[in-house]
Amino acid sequence: MSEPLSTSLPQVTFYTKAGCHLCEQAREMLDNIAAEIDYELTEIDIRSDPALFEQYRYRIPVIIINTTYVVEGRIEYSQEPDLRKGMGM
Secondary structure, eight states: OOOOOOOOOOEEEEEEOTTOHHHHHHHHHHHHHHTTSOOEEEEEEGGGOHHHHHHHTTTOSEEEETTEEEEESSOOGGGHHHHHHHTTO
């Protein structure tokens, strides 16, 4: 008897804040990927929690896929394959 295939979507967590141009660029990249693959996106403004702000303020944007760190800081389009790989593409 075979096990059922998992149909769960990749879980993407995007740490960001308003006015961050690097975050805007990373979000565009995520939007481009969303045109090709479905995923669950949780976008978190680090200013909503002082602990998150301290943890990520010098690192944003940060993209985590399925609880595994993927990329942070200045995210280049050359890193898009890493994001796609993390999402199962």
